[in-house]
Amino acid sequence: MKKVIVIYDDKKEKLISLAIDEDYIEDIEYIKNRPIPEWFPECKGRDGWDGFIKVILDTAGCSKEDLEFVFYGSKDNEEIFKECIQREGIVYKEEVKNPESDMKANKIVAKRAWDSGKNKEGLRQYKIVAKYENNKEFQYFLANYYYKEYLNQEEEKEEELLKESLKYYKIAAGNQHVEAQYKLFEIYSNGEIIEKDNQKAIKWLKEAAKNEKVEAQEKLAQYYEKNKDDINAKTWYEKAANQGSILGAYKLGEYCMVGTTGVAINEVEAVQWYKKAAYGRHTIAQYKLGECYENGIGIAKNRYEELTWYRKSAEAGYVKAQYKMGVKYDKGLGVTQNYRVAINWYEKAMQQGSLEAQNNLAECYKYGNGCAKNPRRAFLYFKQIAEKGYAEAQNNLGECYQQGVGIEKDLAKAVEWYKKAAEQDNARAQDNLGRCYWFGIGVTKDDVLARKWIKKSAEQGYAEAQNDLGIYCRDESKFGRKLAFEWFEKAARQGHAEAQTNIGECYKEGLGVERNTQQAFYWFNEAAKKGVARARYYMGECYENGEGICKNFVKAEEYYRKAANQEYAEAQYRLGRCYELGKGVDNNKNMAAIWYEKAAKQGHIEAQYYLGKYYESRELWGAAIESYQKPAEQGDAEVQYRLGRCYEKNRQREKAIEWYQKSAEQGYADGQYHYGKLLDLKDCTHNFDIAFEWYRKAADNPHPSVDACLRIANYYYQDMDLFFPARNLALFGGSILIPVANTITIPVAIAGGIASRKLLKSHFLKSDKGKEMIKYYQKAARLGSNEAQEKLKSLGYSW
Numbered sequence: 001m002k003k004v005i006v007i008y009d010d011k012k013e014k015l016i017s018l019a020i021d022e023d024y025i026e027d028i029e030y031i032k033n034r035p036i037p038e039w040f041p042e043c044k045g046r047d048g049w050d051g052f053i054k055v056i057l058d059t060a061g062c063s064k065e066d067l068e069f070v071f072y073g074s075k076d077n078e079e080i081f082k083e084c085i086q087r088e089g090i091v092y093k094e095e096v097k098n099p100e101s102d103m104k105a106n107k108i109v110a111k112r113a114w115d116s117g118k119n120k121e122g123l124r125q126y127k128i129v130a131k132y133e134n135n136k137e138f139q140y141f142l143a144n145y146y147y148k149e150y151l152n153q154e155e156e157k158e159e160e161l162l163k164e165s166l167k168y169y170k171i172a173a174g175n176q177h178v179e180a181q182y183k184l185f186e187i188y189s190n191g192e193i194i195e196k197d198n199q200k201a202i203k204w205l206k207e208a209a210k211n212e213k214v215e216a217q218e219k220l221a222q223y224y225e226k227n228k229d230d231i232n233a234k235t236w237y238e239k240a241a242n243q244g245s246i247l248g249a250y251k252l253g254e255y256c257m258v259g260t261t262g263v264a265i266n267e268v269e270a271v272q273w274y275k276k277a278a279y280g281r282h283t284i285a286q287y288k289l290g291e292c293y294e295n296g297i298g299i300a301k302n303r304y305e306e307l308t309w310y311r312k313s314a315e316a317g318y319v320k321a322q323y324k325m326g327v328k329y330d331k332g333l334g335v336t337q338n339y340r341v342a343i344n345w346y347e348k349a350m351q352q353g354s355l356e357a358q359n360n361l362a363e364c365y366k367y368g369n370g371c372a373k374n375p376r377r378a379f380l381y382f383k384q385i386a387e388k389g390y391a392e393a394q395n396n397l398g399e400c401y402q403q404g405v406g407i408e409k410d411l412a413k414a415v416e417w418y419k420k421a422a423e424q425d426n427a428r429a430q431d432n433l434g435r436c437y438w439f440g441i442g443v444t445k446d447d448v449l450a451r452k453w454i455k456k457s458a459e460q461g462y463a464e465a466q467n468d469l470g471i472y473c474r475d476e477s478k479f480g481r482k483l484a485f486e487w488f489e490k491a492a493r494q495g496h497a498e499a500q501t502n503i504g505e506c507y508k509e510g511l512g513v514e515r516n517t518q519q520a521f522y523w524f525n526e527a528a529k530k531g532v533a534r535a536r537y538y539m540g541e542c543y544e545n546g547e548g549i550c551k552n553f554v555k556a557e558e559y560y561r562k563a564a565n566q567e568y569a570e571a572q573y574r575l576g577r578c579y580e581l582g583k584g585v586d587n588n589k590n591m592a593a594i595w596y597e598k599a600a601k602q603g604h605i606e607a608q609y610y611l612g613k614y615y616e617s618r619e620l621w622g623a624a625i626e627s628y629q630k631p632a633e634q635g636d637a638e639v640q641y642r643l644g645r646c647y648e649k650n651r652q653r654e655k656a657i658e659w660y661q662k663s664a665e666q667g668y669a670d671g672q673y674h675y676g677k678l679l680d681l682k683d684c685t686h687n688f689d690i691a692f693e694w695y696r697k698a699a700d701n702p703h704p705s706v707d708a709c710l711r712i713a714n715y716y717y718q719d720m721d722l723f724f725p726a727r728n729l730a731l732f733g734g735s736i737l738i739p740v741a742n743t744i745t746i747p748v749a750i751a752g753g754i755a756s757r758k759l760l761k762s763h764f765l766k767s768d769k770g771k772e773m774i775k776y777y778q779k780a781a782r783l784g785s786n787e788a789q790e791k792l793k794s795l796g797y798s799w
Contacts, residue, residue: 339370379406411442
């Protein structure tokens with residue numbers, strides 16, 4: 001059987017298509033504009049028409065019995081056509097209508113015409129198929145055709161073309177053509193060619209999403225997300241993801257990671273979705289997956305995977321990943337530190353507008369990391385993004401003004417930028433601003449504001465501020481050392497090295513916490529590992545004194561040396577003491593002096609004192625004077641005495657008297673004695689009286705001077721000796737020298753004289769002067785004076 005397909009335009013009353021199966025009959029000019037009944041009779045003449053049935057039979061090459069007719073038109077016209085073919089003896093079978101197969105010929109002609117550039121005929125055929133088959137693909141084709149024509153045509157034809165385009169889009173969309181539905185969503189949502197209509201836009205978006213268009217499902221999910229309907233948003237993202245949507249997979253990862261209304265947090269599931277999106281080259285998902293591997297969220301930490309995904313995301317152009325890679329190379333996190341590579345990534349991110357990257361790049365220029373040091377460029381980069389409101393750069397700009405980096409120092413400007421950043425809750429800036437108020441830098445000193453800003457920073461968890469607040473509370477007694485300890489502890493547990501040293505001091509001294517030398521040692525050790533010189537010094541002290549650890553002079557010397565090599569003055573001094581006392585090292589006074597000198601140059605008073613002693617021992621009076629000068633000026637009585645003695649040895653008597661006097665007036669016994677001694681050397685009775693008073697002060701000192709004791713005792717002894725010479729001469733007519741080894745007979749007069757001398761000596765010893773003499777000899781003897789001990793023996797006294 002062969003099927004004859006007749007398509008009639010009822011509106012135009014015109015035959016528009018005639019085909020036998022898939023063969024299109026083109027020669028229908030005679031009848032196409034005539035009424036249906038006029039198709040059938042034969043017509044002789046110039047136009048020539050053999051009649052409808054004969055033309056069909058000749059074309060089909062079959063008999064009437066082998067023909068089936070279908071008519072596409074109105075019911076009335078179909079009835080007319082039916083009557084006409086029945087008169088020709090042909091049965092009309094309405095049930096054989098099948099638009100999809102009946103339009104094959106038209107489809108073929110349409111394609112052929114379109115391909116050969118006969119767009120008008122092709123368009124006519126597309127319309128036939130679109131209408132009579134109700135073919136949604138042809139309808140969508142026509143819609144697109146008219147839409148493109150609309151975009152390209154002149155203004156006078158725009159309205160008509162747009163109308164046709166919308167008509168076919170709507171017809172196709174109504175026939176569930178998903179692309180037409182999505183196109184209508186775009187047209188109604190952007191409002192560029194027709195008035196914006198969100199209601200209609202969402203209606204068609206939903207239809208497209210239901211018909212499983214992935215982009216529509218993504219857009220619908222975004223619509224729900226924007227309207228805070230997380231449950232529906234997740235539902236549609238999931239539908240899209242299950243069809244392979246990369247965006248859907250990424251968004252599901254986000255929902256599972258953070259959780260929301262009706263969506264529980266599930267970090268493991270989040271990682272799985274991130275992976276799907278990441279493998280689909282979703283750059284943000286790649287970055288997020290890197291974060292998961294970095295922080296061990298939903299999956300075990302893996303430095304290799306972390307860097308792999310960060311790098312993929314960065315190389316794909318994701319700005320955050322580029323910045324992250326810059327940080328990795330800048331800080332040497334998981335990779336070999338390489339400032340040049342860091343700068344490369346920072347520059348890429350900066351070109352995409354990353355303020356963080358520009359800030360870090362500026363820091364590279366500030367410190368010369370991976371590039372030539374360029375303070376001016378650093379300043380300009382900081383200023384550029386600070387003016388855009390980036391808080392971290394505002395803080396850095398403040399530091400530039402405070403330190404004079406790339407710009408002249410301006411402390412008031414520094415405070416101004418610190419305030420801007422601090423008001424944006426930048427912890428570093430809050431701490432810096434607090435320190436400005438604390439020390440009166442660029443602003444009037446204000447302890448209340450200082451504590452306010454440092455506390456704000458500390459409460460954000462900024463370790464530097466926590467340590468600063470601890471110092472503030474420790475040094476301001478009204479806040480108490482317990483509070484200081486608490487802040488030190490917070491910072492120390494974050495790994496802040498200075499805070500670890502400070503909390504070690506608290507445990508060592510029992511400041512705000514019960515004294516615990518083992519805890520002190522633990523925290524000093526933690527800070528020492530980070531290279532803190534002060535902590536290393538304390539480690540040396542712990543080992544030297546056996547505090548929190550067994551005594552070990554070798555380890556003490558090792559830590560003192562580490563800190564000393566970092567120019568820590570106290571450690572340099574202690575290392576000098578180790579050499580002088582032979583603790584942990586061989587005794588070496590010259591090496592001791594080298595380290596004393598290093599500490600002394602930094603103003604270490606005790607080191608200056610011991611360096612002075614070293615020079616004094618070698619009679620290098622000028623060098624000793626220089627070393628003793630500062631400790632003496634600070635009021636150390638012993639050093640003032642030693643300085644005076646060095647001046648005396650250096651033949652600078654007046655300077656010697658000056659410093660002896662300062663020492664004496666502070667009650668230092670040796671200073672008192674030597675001050676008296678120099679006064680005594682002046683030929684003046686008045687000076688002698690003053691000198692004797694200073695001798696007495698030195699001798700009666702709680703820490704008496706042996707020389708002063710001897711000086712006074714010998715003075716009185718001299719008085720006793722002076723009592724006898726005149727009487728001896730009267731008795732003997734002169735002095736008599738009697739060899740000890742000789743035995744002679746002494747005349748009675750001489751013997752009487754000796755007896756008389758003994759009586760007078762006894763009388764003197766019982767006098768006030770004699771008692772004073774014995775008292776001071778005994779003092780000197782107890783202090784180890786051999787001379788005093790011998791004198792007491794000769795006088796018959798013990799000590």
